Amino acid sequence: MIETYLRQSALDHLGLAGHSTAAPTEAGVQLSEKPLPVAVNLRGDSGDAAFVEAVREALGLALPTLPNTATTGEGLALLWLGPDEWLAMQHDAAAFAEAQLATKLRKALDGLHAAVTEMGESLCCLSLAGAQARAVLAKGCPLDLHPRAFGGSGHCAQSLLAKAAVTLLQVSDAPAFELYVRRSFADYLWRWLEDAAREYGVAVVRP
Amino acid sequence: MAGRMRLPQGGFVAHDELLTFTFNGKTYKGLAGDTLASALLANGIHMVGRSFKYHRPRGIVSAGGEEPNALMQVGDDPRSEPNLKATQVELVDGLKAKSQNAWPSLEFDVGALNGLASRFLPAGFYYKTFMWPASAWMTYEHFIRRAAGLGVSPRQRDPDRYDKTFAHCDVLVVGGGPAGLAAALSAGRAGARVILAEQDHLLGGALLNTQGEVIDGQPARDWIAAAEAELAALPEVRVLKRTICYAAFDHNFFGLVESVTDHLPRPPENLPRKRLWKLRTKQVVYCAGAIERPLVFADNDRPGVMTASAVQSYVNRYALRPGRRAVVFTNNDSGYGAALDMKAAGIEVAAVVDARQVPAGPLTERATALGLRILGGFAIVAVEGARRVKRVRVAELSLDGKTVTGVPEAIDCDLVASSGGWNPTVHLFCQAKGKLRWDDEHACFLPDAAMQTGQQSAGAANGRFGLGSCLREGTEAGAAAAAACGFAPSDTAASQAEDRDFLPGRWIWLVPGEHPLGHKAKHFVDQQNDVTAADLKLALREGYRSIEHVKRYTTTGMATDQGKMGNVNAIGIVADEVGGHLPEVGVTTFRPPYTPVTFGVFAGRDVDNLLDPVRRTPMHAWHERNGALFEDVGQWRRAWYYPQHGEDMHAAVNREVKAVRDSLGILDATTLGKIDIQGPDAAEFLNRVYTNAWLKLGIGRCRYGLMLKEDGMVMDDGVTTRLGEKHYLMTTTTGNAAAVLGHLEDYLQTEWPDLQVYLTSVTEQFATMTLSGPSARRLLADVSDADLSPEALPHMAYTAAKVAGVPARIFRISFTGELSYEINVPASFGMAVWQTLTTAGERYGITPYGTEAMHVLRAEKGYIIVGQETDGSVTPHDLGMDWAVSKTKDFVGRRSLSREDMARPDRKQLVGLLTKDPKEVLPEGAQLVEKVLPQPPMPMLGHVTSSYHSPNCGRSIAMALVKGGLARKGETLFAPLGDGRTIACVVADTCVFFDPEGERLK
Amino acid sequence: MLLIACPHCGPRAESEFHCGGEAHIERPKDPASLSDAEWAEFVFLRDNIKGLVFERWNHAHGCRRWFNAARDSVTYEILAIYPMGSPPPALDPRRYV
């Protein structure tokens, strides 16, 4: 039996824990890798009241229908990805929490035309915070992240960051962002972020 | 004092901050606030280069980005940068500059012989001389490049870092002169997000070059400082100095380059040298000012001949005397500004030569009142002095301005300030495809209708040459731009200043000389490209009419110059010659970049290990630890082979290939694309996108599929498994994963929106490892709870089970021809499961194998690889795979398979090839012929697609696409190689070289 | 770089999109009934218009949805965005010589 502590994140080889700091920092940017995410991709018809209700029932969260927004609840976030696509997110180190979340949704959506697909294993979640977080993202992301354009905490978008596709979620107006990237790109994106943040000073912090 | 020509005080230079620099190896002093050009002039140096074609001595002409002559190589290798305009290089302590267009030295120039031979170098000379024979072009090009003196690229690696960033704003203001400052202020006060880009390190634009201007009752200098302070205090306004807007693209997208550290003698380590701004704005206000055009007169390129505004700039902004005794040559009022400022600075003004019969205008009147000698209706008809102006000759013009009357008078001088009027800087507006209109009064092109929405011009860039109108128009444009973004204008009124134009003018495009045009003297139109008025006339005589053709033939306004100084003069001369009106001749196309941009800026941080993403599988670190060499497959980095104990590639691959067939191998197959397909119509969907039948595939069963494009050509292949009632998992080739998903979504969303199917990429959700070989079942049984019996899990079947305690998907499918299991586990467990398998597999001699061994193994079985055996022109029939094509249903690409062309017997078809000498391995890509001729060309039959040494067959094996190949079995073909060898080979009966009956899969 | 208003995600940079070429070319319902020439017309031949063009676009790095756009191929102005399956909007084509 394999123990869950043997799970590896996409950045395991960088040994981040070894050179992370827990202390508050003067650096313009704080960078960290969040614990392995739990994520379930959800497809369905938001015009179908039964679908919307079933999701609300299963997750205790309203389905966000406003583009580029997320609804958040107890340890859970539901991100709008498209007119018929959402991502249910949870930070939970438990190895098989993802399967449980997917099963719960599948059960709730039984009989409807919907699709539930586990996605968290394919993702790496990076956190970027600090006064210059927006400036760093702007170096590779074509989105306008100004508070007037990107509506602050709870706003999300799928876009590009450098040469990687990312899902961006603003988690604090401070500002702080979570970046979800496919795990094979995580090493590239981490190194890119460190390089892009260099001029502002960058601290690798504990998540 | 920093230079013998420096004034003791004044200007925008720090008189107490001395800087040292070298020019062509000699050391000089300059001041903080100098440009390289002003520092040279302060030291009395005018001559800074030689011309492109004739190698004539050339001096500094301007004080800005329009400079045609003072091109410099600045810095040492590796930081050396060519083609910098001395007028734009901020002086820093320790700066090293070289003239780049003089060999072996500026003073003695071998290429000046070109000048002696200049009657052999007319327009089109290079085209006429160097085009034939075409094979000699390489030699000519080398000669031209060296003679052209366009600088030298650094040889060493660039040690600097460059940054790129996106940016967004409501209002972009290009140019920080009076109009730009006014526009930024009014847009900023309204609350808009504003970016003001100024190429200079000082705001103020033309105000820096003049004296005595008053705005709102205060000196212009104080007004600029107040404006700058207010902009800095507005939270949504950003002022980017040392930032040149070099390009206007579509939908109000702009390219800007910020020089971040070039002006710092010791740049901080964390800062990039330059930054590229990729800016999207809702509104733009072009306030780029205007560029003074020189007059085109005989030998107007002598060092010491400058534009009048440049002289003003050097006197007023840089506090220096560009000469001791000057002649001003003008055809409008603004030339008198230089005369007045020079007089005030103690430069003797020998005469103002005014082409206008009746000199008039506000500055003219002041000069008259001061008693300056004004020669109305006169022109400079000759300039003497090779390395510096010594003397001019002036004479009266005829009434039509085409000829000279009377006896010329010689006037000694060392400086000529010429003014031919002003051209609004419309480059960016035109790059954005805006249309121009001709303004007869000012004799210049002005912005007319913008092609893109949200574009305005203001100030001199829009033909408003008076300071008061610049401020007013800037204020209005800024407010309008902000209003268009939804911001109500603030009620602050526009700043007030006197309005003074440069009219009246007498527009003479070509000033006659003492001799017929083209004889003894040269009238330069474009000094950077060494184009004369005679060249333009020659082009017209040779039949060129379109201004675009004249431009290319003569090279006027090309390259880095982009017609900043010479364009309108050239058009005017052409118009005169063909007897037309200037706007009818039209303008040439303005192209980005406005000024040259160094390559590093475009590379940004996309260099070295950030050049492209390197995609790593969950087991990547294991492969590294175990000595794998890697191969790039798209962006993925895959283990290629694992050499042990000094093995070479051949030995390692042989060992891995043998191990799989003998006992057991393990492959990291994570990179294969995986698409999750769910919905009641999933089977119908698969039936339409694959060539074979899918409606009856049972749950838990796998099937191989070929996917075509609508043109009938193979685009991908892979195994798809039915996981559940309405649930399938498709696999794709590694390189095609994204393309296949895109292809499927395209059909699903656009052709068959009625199908109830959802597609999701799950490639990275799983770590995939393949156990392959006779011992695969035993090992898997050791670590899994699955029933692996052939009855429970036959070939092409699937089961969900635990592997090493982890929930897994097990697919019994094979790409090696051996008993194989493809195991998918959650990606985060990939490393742990892989380690468990490799450890537990030791008792079976488990051998990790890489992509190379995988290729050999599949080739032994004749399995194709899409992209290797196919190239977008190969059908299933060409591959001998008709067995995978349904004859009873439609599918994407089917109709194309019955096109007439598909029945051609000489289509290239896939065949097996065996070399006559079993030890010889054909190179992949080798061309095949029927008969070897003594030398090429020979009719080619096709090429080798795959070729390996097969340890299991004990010989080399190959596959090839050969014309009519299926009918050529047993024929001998030849592969003539580049090294002179020829390999003979025989078309085999089959592509399957190993276990043709497939016994080992059972 | 164009700024394209994804009907779902809003205005986004062109680099997030993939252009799928000319719109309103429907896959024939019964390909087998077409002559070689008719089939070739569908598979290979596209107009190349200076002026008003109708194109398919996919928000590849966003919501992955396809949509149609009417665009002026001279000014690059995007004149309309409309769903797949809808007829092209009635727009006045500008004349270019």
Ligand SMILES: [Zn+2]
């Ligand atoms: Zn979208």
